[in-house]
Amino acid sequence: MVAKYIAGLRALAARRVVTLVAAAFVLASVIVILVRLGPPAKLNDLKLPDVKLPDIDMSKLPNIPGFSGSHEPEHYEKCDRNITEPLKQWKAAQQKYDKLMDDKFTIAMQTYKRPKELDETLRVILSEKIASLHEIVIIWNNLEEKPPGNFKSETGVPVRYRVSERNSLNMKLLPDPDFKTQAVLLSDDDVYYKPQDLEFAFQTWRKFGQHRLTGALPRCATPDAEGNWGYGFCSKDSNQDVYSMIITNLCFSHMSFLDYYSSNNTVMQKVRDYVDDHFNCEDIALNYVTSYLTGTGPLLVKGRDKYVNYEPAQGISKKPGHLEARSKCLNDLTKMFGCMPLVNETAHIERGVIVL
Numbered sequence: 001m002v003a004k005y006i007a008g009l010r011a012l013a014a015r016r017v018v019t020l021v022a023a024a025f026v027l028a029s030v031i032v033i034l035v036r037l038g039p040p041a042k043l044n045d046l047k048l049p050d051v052k053l054p055d056i057d058m059s060k061l062p063n064i065p066g067f068s069g070s071h072e073p074e075h076y077e078k079c080d081r082n083i084t085e086p087l088k089q090w091k092a093a094q095q096k097y098d099k100l101m102d103d104k105f106t107i108a109m110q111t112y113k114r115p116k117e118l119d120e121t122l123r124v125i126l127s128e129k130i131a132s133l134h135e136i137v138i139i140w141n142n143l144e145e146k147p148p149g150n151f152k153s154e155t156g157v158p159v160r161y162r163v164s165e166r167n168s169l170n171m172k173l174l175p176d177p178d179f180k181t182q183a184v185l186l187s188d189d190d191v192y193y194k195p196q197d198l199e200f201a202f203q204t205w206r207k208f209g210q211h212r213l214t215g216a217l218p219r220c221a222t223p224d225a226e227g228n229w230g231y232g233f234c235s236k237d238s239n240q241d242v243y244s245m246i247i248t249n250l251c252f253s254h255m256s257f258l259d260y261y262s263s264n265n266t267v268m269q270k271v272r273d274y275v276d277d278h279f280n281c282e283d284i285a286l287n288y289v290t291s292y293l294t295g296t297g298p299l300l301v302k303g304r305d306k307y308v309n310y311e312p313a314q315g316i317s318k319k320p321g322h323l324e325a326r327s328k329c330l331n332d333l334t335k336m337f338g339c340m341p342l343v344n345e346t347a348h349i350e351r352g353v354i355v356l
């Protein structure tokens, strides 16, 4: 009798332990705590091989933009946090948008001559009620053609076409004075979260991501032996377990970052001119801005399903030279900022609970 009782207690205790362990596991898998890596080794500490320079005065040579010759590459430290003026400007921007709704979001979707992709993406997003979606604004960059008329979906979401003043990637990042929400989902016409995952991504932004770019597609920045930054996809085979960018094909941003990006701040003006000249890299630039101002990295959010991306085989990121062009942006932007603002993150947030 007593033995049976004790055995029963043991079983109960064992079950308790199992329950506790399971609960801890569930908690751990729901909330992935963001751990930031310590500062990377100082680039200036890297030992460079002794190079005999030719007997000419390098300073007299003409400065060729983007040219990195045989002279020492330019090294940049991590940005420090002593940035009083930029922080003041960002704070003012935050106050400016304080009155906008913080429990709803706006989609700013860029499109250029891809009506089929645009239609399909809109069809999916509007097929189900997304509780927190306030409005969709289509950034219409095809200036040769008139956009279709604005409409309201059966799910009650207004869809507004905004014709850009010029065909520029900077147009997507405008802090539209007509936006009614602090959160903007920056997106392209060929990529989306499924509706319920989109709501989840937004709620994650609200809880954990308001000071981060929060979205679906991570990217990596890694320096080579000479300290030049290289752009990558953080793929498994590259042995990366960190990321420092979330690209704006599908990511939430707080309005204050768009405001800063679009401001007359001298560095930002240079950055926007650069984006226009190269027709590229506005998304990398917004990551620079956000991490520069906050000192934190972005936040990767995965839904229950993988995001959908029907980028065609000949899409821009598959073109030869894409990685090189993106790496060049990293190095040029680092030069413009005078430091490397990106911050590595190791963790992400995923919808649902996976029990063993």
Ligand SMILES: *[C@@H]1O[C@H](CO)[C@@H](O)[C@H](O)[C@H]1NC(C)=O
Binding pocket: 082
């Ligand atoms: C911060 O920057 C300002 C101006 O750039 C400088 O005067 C000040 O000494 C710096 N403070 C620290 C703690 O580095």
Ligand SMILES: *[C@@H]1O[C@H](CO)[C@@H](O)[C@H](O)[C@H]1NC(C)=O
Binding pocket: 040, 221, 222, 223, 242, 244, 340, 342, 343, 344
């Ligand atoms: C992020 O981590 C990688 C790999 O550990 C490292 O090479 C790189 O310098 C880090 N990037 C930044 C922006 O600190």
Ligand SMILES: *[C@@H]1O[C@H](CO)[C@@H](O)[C@H](O)[C@H]1NC(C)=O
Binding pocket: 264, 265
């Ligand atoms: C920059 O913008 C701010 C706020 O919009 C304005 O007060 C300031 O005069 C502008 N400065 C320049 C140089 O245009």
